Amino acid sequence: MSYVVVGAGIVGLSVARALLLSRPGSAVTVLDKEPTVAAHQTGHNSGVVHAGLYYPPGSLKAVLCRRGVGLLEEYTADKGIPYQKLGKLLVALDRDEESRLLGIRERALANGVPDIRMLGPDGLRAIEPHATGRAALHSPHTAVVDFPRVARSLAEDITALGGQVLLGRTVRAINQSAGAVRVSTGAEHVVADQAVLCGGLHADRLARLAGGAPGPRIVPFRGEYYRLTPQRASLVRGLIYPVPDPRYPFLGVHLTRRHDGSVDVGPNALLALAREGYRHRDVDLRDLRESLAWPGLWQLGRRHWRTGARELAGSVVKRRFVAAARAYVPELDPADLRRAPAGVRAQALDRDGALVDDFRIETVDRVVAVRNAPSPAATSALAIAEHVVGRMLTGRI
Numbered sequence: 001m002s003y004v005v006v007g008a009g010i011v012g013l014s015v016a017r018a019l020l021l022s023r024p025g026s027a028v029t030v031l032d033k034e035p036t037v038a039a040h041q042t043g044h045n046s047g048v049v050h051a052g053l054y055y056p057p058g059s060l061k062a063v064l065c066r067r068g069v070g071l072l073e074e075y076t077a078d079k080g081i082p083y084q085k086l087g088k089l090l091v092a093l094d095r096d097e098e099s100r101l102l103g104i105r106e107r108a109l110a111n112g113v114p115d116i117r118m119l120g121p122d123g124l125r126a127i128e129p130h131a132t133g134r135a136a137l138h139s140p141h142t143a144v145v146d147f148p149r150v151a152r153s154l155a156e157d158i159t160a161l162g163g164q165v166l167l168g169r170t171v172r173a174i175n176q177s178a179g180a181v182r183v184s185t186g187a188e189h190v191v192a193d194q195a196v197l198c199g200g201l202h203a204d205r206l207a208r209l210a211g212g213a214p215g216p217r218i219v220p221f222r223g224e225y226y227r228l229t230p231q232r233a234s235l236v237r238g239l240i241y242p243v244p245d246p247r248y249p250f251l252g253v254h255l256t257r258r259h260d261g262s263v264d265v266g267p268n269a270l271l272a273l274a275r276e277g278y279r280h281r282d283v284d285l286r287d288l289r290e291s292l293a294w295p296g297l298w299q300l301g302r303r304h305w306r307t308g309a310r311e312l313a314g315s316v317v318k319r320r321f322v323a324a325a326r327a328y329v330p331e332l333d334p335a336d337l338r339r340a341p342a343g344v345r346a347q348a349l350d351r352d353g354a355l356v357d358d359f360r361i362e363t364v365d366r367v368v369a370v371r372n373a374p375s376p377a378a379t380s381a382l383a384i385a386e387h388v389v390g391r392m393l394t395g396r397i
């Protein structure tokens with residue numbers, strides 16, 4: 001059998017490796033338009049191995065996150081990649097957040113997250129001496145990892161197993177005939193029995209090239225970060241998160257100690273004017289035109305314009321961004337923070353303006369398209385691969 005996988009982010013690489021492990025001897029080619037693996041979301045995220053606290057029980061996110069954590073811990077141990085269980089505190093600031101936190105605790109228990117416990121202000125400070133809050137949920141097994149390093153390791157596995165990772169190849173056409181799928185990058189073509197599309201910020205375009213449904217569309221949200229100066233990094237030992245707003249798919253500005261010991265504050269969530277718009281000034285007219293032509297974006301704007309305006313203000317005025325973090329670590333001062341590289345999230349949006357919450361996978365004949373793989377997809381990647389490949393090999397997709 002032969003397979004082509006589009007996208008050398010952590011999801012595509014995990015799928016390619018799983019295909020080679022499940023069907024030894026098959027021909028597997030990974031194509032990516034960038035000169036390196038992990039060039040987009042996989043290389044621009046918070047680096048958190050989520051434990052599975054928030055997701056609706058039974059959803060793909062809940063199931064594949066829990067499974068993914070186990071697989072990732074095993075994989076990193078096997079490859080000698082550091083996997084640091086720094087632990088996470090989900091901090092409630094008022095009574096309303098505390099009652100939402102109790103709801104999250106129920107979900108976490110239903111999802112099988114181990115060893116979580118509720119803490120009061122003293123318990124919270126025993127874990128994070130500089131943090132404050134009314135109550136907290138502690139998840140001691142939440143970890144941090146270097147996802148780009150994991151991705152590079154997966155690419156090495158693919159080559160060692162006889163597959164190939166071809167970089168600098170932009171996929172421009174996907175044609176299906178009776179017996180095969182032909183993926184073209186211009187002059188070059190790869191013909192295979194099946195294709196799997198893991199295009200992240202371009203997931204919808206790739207799916208449409210293969211004849212997939214017009215929606216959902218990807219809407220890019222830029223997440224900006226600040227980094228604590230090395231002298232102030234000791235203010236945060238592990239991961240400090242707000243209680244998420246259930247109306248919104250993002251987790252809110254959090255404080256994260258990274259795999260290299262630096263501490264990031266962020267990200268916020270701003271509609272980006274380009275799918276790979278890492279800077280304010282990045283504008284891509286095609287991306288912008290497509291976003292504005294999608295009715296779902298206008299619906300979303302009508303519902304969430306207040307949050308959008310708040311995020312924009314936080315982006316432009318550092319003091320407002322810092323204020324969000326100071327609610328949890330009051331000693332923070334704007335002078336303690338420097339700008340850090342931003343990331344752009346691929347968030348699928350349905351025609352009616354609903355943000356697609358769960359992972360979404362679509363099949364068009366011989367092509368499997370991963371259409372929505374937002375956070376915690378880096379955590380879940382090995383399990384997403386197991387799910388997709390398992391279903392492909394049993395003819396269910």
Ligand SMILES: Cc1cc2nc3c(=O)[nH]c(=O)nc-3n(C[C@H](O)[C@H](O)[C@H](O)COP(=O)(O)OP(=O)(O)OC[C@H]3O[C@@H](n4cnc5c(N)ncnc54)[C@H](O)[C@@H]3O)c2cc1C
Nearest residue numbers: 007009010011033041042045046048171200343374377379
């Ligand atoms: C700011 C931010 C913070 C996050 N924090 C976390 C976290 O802490 N924990 C967590 O688990 N998840 C986190 N996530 C989510 C996580 O990073 C993503 O869910 C995950 O990386 C998705 O992987 P992917 O392989 O699907 O996408 P990507 O890594 O984006 O890879 C897609 C690849 O497809 C390629 N591609 C696209 N179109 C084409 C084409 N036409 N031809 C060839 N190649 C193409 C791109 O070049 C890219 O390399 C975060 C994301 C962001 C942006």
